[in-house]
Amino acid sequence: MIESIEPRLCSIGIAITASQAAYVGISIQNKDSHDMPGNRKEAQPNILKITCHDLGQHIGCYGIPTVRTPNIDRIAETGIRFENSFCVAPQCSPSRASMVTGRYPHNNGVMGLTHGDFAWDLNRNERHLAGLLSDAGWRSVLVGLQHETQDPERMFDEIVTTSDQCEIVADHAAAFLDNRRDANQPFYIQLGFTEPHREPRSSSGFGKMPSDHSEKATFPEYLVDEPDAQDEMMAFEGAIHRVDTAIGHVLEALDEASRTEETLILMTTDHGIPFPRAKCSPYDPGIETCFIIRWPGGPLPRGKTYDEMISNIDLLPTVLDLVDHPIPETIQGLSFAPLLTDSGSYQTRTKIFGEMTYHDYCDPRRWIRTNKYKLIINFTTALSFMNPSQTWRPKAVSRDPPDPALEYHKPVELYDLDEDPMETNNLAEHSEYEPIRRDMLTRLHRWMKETEDPLLNGIPAPPMHERALSTLRNERK
Incomplete structure (x- = not known):
């Protein structure tokens, strides 16, 4: 099994490094906080980046009627959804690395998986979105899964103790938001969910199933619709429903902390769904990704869908552009912030x-x-x-x-x-x-x-x- 997640290593007495622990979501790291009164940047939003594993565009707001994703759909209904969003790489680590560096995998150093003996990693001088925002005054926090580096401790101000189960990850994110009700410093939370990644050792193949999962799944045209395959797709949709519920818990916590209006939310995934001729392939089912953005108190429209083609290498420059932060010259992605704010000169992507x-x-x-x-x-x-x-x-x-x-x-x-x-x-x-x-x-x-x-x-x-x-x-x- 290439990408199994083993969160119980510490409990059974196996020693692991901080980097390994961060991959499976069981470490905590805190740098010295610069969260002092009056340190809040004027008019700068909090940033919540939500990344699910292997989700593709298999959610309700992208036209999948059998999967229950009311919380993700709500972000889209009150924000912006991109119909033609693609990743630069149809694998986990290279895609994620490009998202958070704005650079192609062969330039940022992550041309393969980062965990275990695969051991690819970001170049030592590579700038991560978390570090760029931290240097500019945000408190950068990792909650849950990351899969772009072996050394997240040097990227984030804080790594929150988590589990790989989406419900526990959401609990920790909610607790963090509750504890920061009165904080002045804006935060950048990178919220990572393992789901709906495969869990081959589970009976369903995708972990525990919600009790109200659908009895029929939406089947892609490029796969043969057979009974066993239907069971597998239903389990996949069940895992999506689980992670959507967890995302709803975090959105509620954001509301309760009175942070919704001032928080820029980015909802996305690393690549296409984990089925043949999708994930790990360059065909559209492998490179299509959901990309939803919302900023209620900011200059973005609500309830709008764009057909413009974007690449996930564009995420970093777009975020920096939206918060008026200089975009480093080494960035290879293109900001589509001018498209969203109807200001400046938008450079239309004609190719990815x-x-x-x-x-x-x-x-x-x-x-x-x-x-x-x-x-x-x-x-x-x-x-x-x-x-x-x-x-x-x-x-x-x-x-x-x-x-x-x-x-x-x-x-x-x-x-x-x-x-x-x-x-x-x-x-x-x-x-x-x-x-x-x-x-x-x-x-x-x-x-x-x-x-x-x-x-x-x-x-x-x-x-x-x-x-x-x-x-x-x-x-x-």
Whole structure:
């Protein structure tokens, strides 16, 4: 099991480092507080960033009728929802790292998972959103799961004691808000929920089920709708309902602390849902993400949906822009704050770039997506997509390819997203699409060169490579 969460390690007497403990949500870290009377920045909002694992856009306000998400839907109804929001990487750590640094995974250092022996991590000089806001006067607090670094202690002012269960995480967030009713210093809370990530060792595959879960789930077109797969999708929707209830608890605490009006809320996820041809793949089901933003007392509209295309690398510059904080020159994302506030010059995104290098194994892929086309270039002949089911016997299987164990990457993939939204008809070798193929390849290659993608010079070695070499050197001694 690649990404299992084991919150009971300490209780059974296994020693773990502070960084490992922070990943499973059982450490506490407090830096010296600069929360002094009168230190509250004038007109600066509190910031609450809510991130769920593996959620994609599988929630009510994105058109999924069978999943119960009244609290997330309420944020959208009173805020802003982006219909075309995508991540830069369809895996956990690289996507999250880009969100909080505003830089691509191959630039910020996180080209694979950060936990355990995977051991990828942010560059030592990388600036995290928490640190930028802390330096500007916010108190930065981690409540719950983070998956972008092995060393969260250097990123946050405070790490709150938590559990990986969403109900406990929400309790700790509510307690924090209650304790800060009279605090003058604005806060940045990074609230991370494990749910609805898979829990393969649980009977449902997604942890405990709420008693009122639906008897029928909404099934994506790209999966085969079979009884076992329906059971799995219902369990997934049950986990979503659980985390939505936990989010509702935090929203209530925000209300009770009289902080709602002055709090900028960002509700999002890391990538698409944890099913075949979604998570760990560059197709839209793998890179589509919910993105909802609300600031009742700020200059943002309410109850509005935008069709503009955004990337989650844009989150950091947008937040900094909204709170009038300078955006560092090294940031690669684009602020869409001018679109929300109807001020300044909004730079419309006509394309987004994405990447995958490592997850369960090395599978380097790069892509460019416009509103109409997507081009993917593959650097190995790996299987057609990486299976995120965390089991040798997946209950849900893809419609295309019908037998993914026998299908391998083509060098180039090109899809017309208007005519073929499921991305099953590869046009890369069709002569009539040669001009589009050439143009998309040129733009993708230019982006890789401009961002100094190491993949241009060969596949980057993973952290385990150096450990293996070190072991061999020691063995020779």
